[in-house]
Amino acid sequence: MLSSNSNxxxxxxxxxxxxxxxxVGTFFVDNPKVKIDELKVLTLMNGQVNDxxxxxxxxxxxxxxxxTFADVNALARQILGSNVAPxxxxxxxxxxxxxxxxxxxxxxxxxxxxxxxxxxxxPDRTERFLFxxxxxxxxxxxxxxxxxxxxxxxxxxxxxxFAQKDQGRTIADGIRAFLRRDTGLHLxxxxxxxxxxxxxxxxxxxxxxxxxxxxxxxxxxxxxxxTISVTLGNVAYQxxxxxxCDIKDSVEAxxxxxxxxSSRGTIxxxxxxxxxxxxxxxxxxxxxPIRSTATGGGNPALRNPDGSVREGYAGYxxxxxxxxxxxxxxxxxxxxxxxxxxxxxxxxxxxxxxLATATGSSLSGEVQIGTRSALSLSGWAAGLAEVPSAGxxxxxxxxxxxxxxxxxxxxxxxxxxxxxRVALFNHPTLQFGGLSGMATQGQSAFLDDNQFAAxxxxxxxxxxxxxxxxxVKAGLPPDMQNLIRKSSGEPYQYLKWGFFxxxxxxxxxxxxxxxxxxxxxxxxSDLRNFPSVxxxxxxxxxxGNVLTNNSLYTAVGxxxxxxxxxxRTGTVNMSFDGTGYxxxxxxxxxxxxxxxxxxxxxxxxxxxxxFIQGGxxxxxxxxxxxxxxxxTGAPTYRASxxxxxxx
Numbered sequence: 001m002l003s004s005n006s007n008x009x010x011x012x013x014x015x016x017x018x019x020x021x022x023x024v025g026t027f028f029v030d031n032p033k034v035k036i037d038e039l040k041v042l043t044l045m046n047g048q049v050n051d052x053x054x055x056x057x058x059x060x061x062x063x064x065x066x067x068t069f070a071d072v073n074a075l076a077r078q079i080l081g082s083n084v085a086p087x088x089x090x091x092x093x094x095x096x097x098x099x100x101x102x103x104x105x106x107x108x109x110x111x112x113x114x115x116x117x118x119x120x121x122x123p124d125r126t127e128r129f130l131f132x133x134x135x136x137x138x139x140x141x142x143x144x145x146x147x148x149x150x151x152x153x154x155x156x157x158x159x160x161x162f163a164q165k166d167q168g169r170t171i172a173d174g175i176r177a178f179l180r181r182d183t184g185l186h187l188x189x190x191x192x193x194x195x196x197x198x199x200x201x202x203x204x205x206x207x208x209x210x211x212x213x214x215x216x217x218x219x220x221x222x223x224x225x226x227t228i229s230v231t232l233g234n235v236a237y238q239x240x241x242x243x244x245c246d247i248k249d250s251v252e253a254x255x256x257x258x259x260x261x262s263s264r265g266t267i268x269x270x271x272x273x274x275x276x277x278x279x280x281x282x283x284x285x286x287x288x289p290i291r292s293t294a295t296g297g298g299n300p301a302l303r304n305p306d307g308s309v310r311e312g313y314a315g316y317x318x319x320x321x322x323x324x325x326x327x328x329x330x331x332x333x334x335x336x337x338x339x340x341x342x343x344x345x346x347x348x349x350x351x352x353x354x355l356a357t358a359t360g361s362s363l364s365g366e367v368q369i370g371t372r373s374a375l376s377l378s379g380w381a382a383g384l385a386e387v388p389s390a391g392x393x394x395x396x397x398x399x400x401x402x403x404x405x406x407x408x409x410x411x412x413x414x415x416x417x418x419x420x421r422v423a424l425f426n427h428p429t430l431q432f433g434g435l436s437g438m439a440t441q442g443q444s445a446f447l448d449d450n451q452f453a454a455x456x457x458x459x460x461x462x463x464x465x466x467x468x469x470x471x472v473k474a475g476l477p478p479d480m481q482n483l484i485r486k487s488s489g490e491p492y493q494y495l496k497w498g499f500f501x502x503x504x505x506x507x508x509x510x511x512x513x514x515x516x517x518x519x520x521x522x523x524x525s526d527l528r529n530f531p532s533v534x535x536x537x538x539x540x541x542x543x544g545n546v547l548t549n550n551s552l553y554t555a556v557g558x559x560x561x562x563x564x565x566x567x568r569t570g571t572v573n574m575s576f577d578g579t580g581y582x583x584x585x586x587x588x589x590x591x592x593x594x595x596x597x598x599x600x601x602x603x604x605x606x607x608x609x610x611f612i613q614g615g616x617x618x619x620x621x622x623x624x625x626x627x628x629x630x631x632t633g634a635p636t637y638r639a640s641x642x643x644x645x646x647x
Contacts, residue, residue, distance in 0.1 A: 059108065152360050211445035370448040379642075383397075397627065464504055530619060538562075547639070572585055602630060603629070607624055624643055
């Protein structure tokens, strides 16, 4: 739980107060007797508590307690009243006038209320709030059966703009999900909401994963602003034993994970005195743990296909990243998140607390899930990385000398896991997620064939994330979105694409930051069935990073490749970053791989790629990587990216 005397720096106070507004305290399921069918926010209204029964249940007192509503309202005025001293703890003495309470009840109430009070970071707040939900103990029933579903949660800073959850929103106004609001660069972000992917399997390596992603990009060239983040983890349902309780066994859910993000644009930072500094065309990496401090069930928004409330699944979470003294001694302390600007600027620490409330599920139709397959794909990854050194920031191409696929992707719909491997220049192969083992649990989430994400571990040498493009494509401007599809306007059927980003250390020990690296993948064509006659034209997109005039940004363009299978040659027309390129492609001997050149005024470039399978069609599409540089004597221009196209 967060403490009001936490020492995390004045620069964090503003955002923390926003994050904690209305969420001064929580009580969900510490008492296994609690059974409430919806989220109850317990407050005083005209001297009366809004729900007396839920109020008594939330306090965890004896179920045999005899009381009148006048007794309960008097107790509520003592506990929830706004006339207490700021951050004042409730003592047993404060409760001695309430004769209907036993001494044990008074101790229990004081413990619950003071635990709630300890979550308040704003020392000026005087109100105390209680929250209560149902429990998760239906999982103990012999008839309980796991079932696959994807549940969507609305994120808010407590009760601030809480009503927006009923307006089809995924996140409340005024906050960014698991980062400071400023890191969003004032962009309209595509936000997935918090998605919990519940497994229907009893396999030991199956996971209940959670995923959140947001993304925004606006502008071109030196004026471009862009930001992206991914939060991944798993929800573990644990049976807790209490030998002194009337009900011995109860179930709690604990969510743990990690947030990884990156922003590039006009970055605002604050020093220890709260002084703001704005830097144009700057890059910042973000990293933070995340853990639930409370969970609850009984959310009526989570329903079975027959309309009944789905029991045994978490419908509420309180999530945070700062918990220096966890209540559970087995949990490691959480010390907040870190913002790491490139170029030697001091790192910034930040903290937040969020209320996640389920608003719908795939079982009842509010969340749309497509085909879920055991994918095994290969492809290409490319881009430009920034390298801070000696007070300056250089740029390097991360896919130099890559002439064969440097990317693989596998998914498992049974375990809800994904795994990607990326081989970059001057780096050991990077692994994102994993299909088995406890070490990679919570490092990936697989919703369907077009919606997934994965991250590396949290070691000192690498902290990166990877995401499917279709999950966050709405964060691109409409003109860019419209380029990433077939010329017919239909979405891709066989190829997958996306971004990867974060910090990685080279084999030489240098820090590199990749902001919006790109990848593309598909099932490599079967050479035995590859056509030897005929023609085909493939249309799609090209996307990559550009460096020119000392500005680094991301561009999206069109890609068209016409092939003659009899001559094993093709022609390319690519429009990228305001320039048209033409070129030639040629298949390698006894291979479905090809190479090509790109030409434009004052520019030269090359590409490498391969054909991909689509059902029985051994030439359903093409994927690959490209690189461009200035011609001799021309102004500096570098670009590195990926392309994909289908018939």
